[in-house]
Amino acid sequence: MWLEILLTSVLGFVIYWFVSRDKEETLPLEDGWWGPGPRPPTQEDESIRPFKVEASDEEINDLHQRIKKARITPPLEDSHFHYGFNSNYLKKIISYWQNEFDWKKQVxxxxxxxxxxxxxxxxxxxxxxxxxxxxxxxxxxxxxxxxxxxxxxxxxxxxxxxxxxxxxxxxxxxxxxxxxxxxxxxxxxxxxxxxxxxxxxxxxxxxxxxxxxxxxxxxxxxxxxxxxxxxxxxxxxxxxxxxxxxxxxxELLYPVKEKIFYSTLRESGYMHIQCTKPDTVGCALNDSPMGLAAYILEKFSTWTNAEFRNLEDGGLERKFSLDDLLTNIMLYWTTGTITSSQRFYKENxxxxxxxxxxxxxxxxxxxxxxxxxxxxxxxxxxxxxxxxxxxxxxxxxxxxxxxxxxxxxxxxxxxxxxxxxxxxxx
The missing domain is CATH 3.40.50.1820 (Alpha/Beta hydrolase fold, catalytic domain)
Structure with missing residues (x-):
């Protein structure tokens, strides 16, 4: 079951091992209401409104203050990314975030x-x-x-x-x-x-x-x-x-044991949490920019190349720029949506x-x-x-x-x- 769940999470495709009918079926095109309270009696406003991303000094100052107070646990010697995000490299990320990353420019x-x-x-x-x-x-x-x-x-x-x-x-x-x-x-x-x-x-x-x-x-x-x-x-x-x-x-499947072990155990811990108690870990991530960065950027390391876990820096800058990576982080941080994004796992x-x-x-x-x-x-x-x-x-x-x-x-x-x-x- 976990193999099939992982495939859905990673690729969006479930592998079927049983025979089902081959006729063309469709999902019912129903309706829903996800806003607060009951659906209002009036028709929903269907207008399309221009929107502009904005950056405020207040949110930038708050971010910098939180980063300054970050508490970092030293990594084990020669642990690379085997235990998760290496905190020695995280120090570089945090330094760049605070001293060089320009959120207003990225906006x-x-x-x-x-x-x-x-x-x-x-x-x-x-x-x-x-x-x-x-x-x-x-x-x-x-x-x-x-x-x-x-x-x-x-x-x-x-x-x-x-x-x-x-x-x-x-x-x-x-x-x-x-x-x-x-x-x-x-x-x-x-x-x-x-x-x-x-x-x-x-x-x-x-x-x-x-x-x-x-x-x-x-x-x-x-x-x-x-x-x-x-x-x-x-x-x-x-x-x-x-x-x-x-x-x-x-070639891509071999060795099967390593592939399944790697996929279902080494890389699925986050999924167990987000499928069951997304709001709990969300409290921590929504409060700590350092924690949010480590949690998300670890995925950009090991999901880009499994071998990157053997590197002290997780290979992040081999494929991405720090500006691109931190811009993605900021879209979660400034909107406060890490918890609601994780709920998608529990709902599905x-x-x-x-x-x-x-x-x-x-x-x-x-x-x-x-x-x-x-x-x-x-x-x-x-x-x-x-x-x-x-x-x-x-x-x-x-x-x-x-x-x-x-x-x-x-x-x-x-x-x-x-x-x-x-x-x-x-």
Missing amino acids: EILNRYPHFKTKIEGLDIHFIHVKPPQQPRGCTPKPLLMVHGWPGSFYEFYKIIPFLTEPKNHGLNDKHVFEVICPSIPGYGFSEASSKKGLNSVATARIFYKLMLRLGFREFYIQGGDWGSLICTNIAQLVPRLFGFTKRDV MGQNFLAIQHERMKVHVPTGFAAFPCELLHVPEKWLKVKYRKLISYSYMPRGGHFAALEEPELLARDICKFVGLLERQ
Whole structure:
């Protein structure tokens, strides 16, 4: 069971070992209310409002004061990242955060793309909507919904967006040009958190589908990793009208014992906590910037490459800049959303997961999958085809791990274009 839960958490795909009906089923397109109190009798305001990220001196001063008072436990000798985040390297992170990191400058970067908010099912939903700067010749930009996961944010997509909206300027075929919509999952970043229990991936999928309808798109492409891939799968199950082991499989799966041990034991501790008592650890993380940074950045180390745990600095700066990493941290810190983001685990996995309706359903929407070699657990094409009946594109990526859009934006953009090309030729 834990292997299947891990696969869902990491990739958003559950591997089915039992035979189920192959008919096309859909999830009911229901409704919900997640705001405080009962649903008001008046119709919900459906306006789309511009939004701007802001930074205040007060929040920066508060952050610096908390960092100054941080208490650090020395690491064991030669422990690297084997016991979690190495506190010697954490001192460097904290020093950079306090003395060199410029949050106001990063806010300017965040505001380079247009931000918006709109009320859906009682919640203020935040999203960025990026259109090509120039109308492409001979084609209409394709709407693409991109959904993040935990512990990421909409900021993960900032490096891939130029490849999708301006492909010709970045060495890609300009036949496929996109306008990109990146929402924040409710309870993450600038999207309002639910006031009620039960907001899971299906409810989020329905909210994001309503968002796309509100933007004028009845058909669109979807892409996601981590929770994002499960949410995208649920969208396909809600409205499907939208759209064998190889040698390499064996290489990526071997040795099975080490892979399963690594995935289910070494990297799943956070999941046990967040599936059961997210508010408890949330109290600590929401109060300590140092604790929040260690908790999240450890994932950006070991989920990017398992071998990075053998390094004193966790290999973080081999793939990411400290500015990018701390900007993601700040999106949790300044909005106070680490606790609400962790509740998403309990709402989705704090019960009999395989008894949930959408996990028993197959997907009949054309699907593409990018298998990054450093992902926590490899999923062979044959396994995916059991659930995703129209898997038309499966790519063995040459490098990359869990945070693909931030780590390898060009590789992922090329694979998205490859999938769209295959689909449009059908």
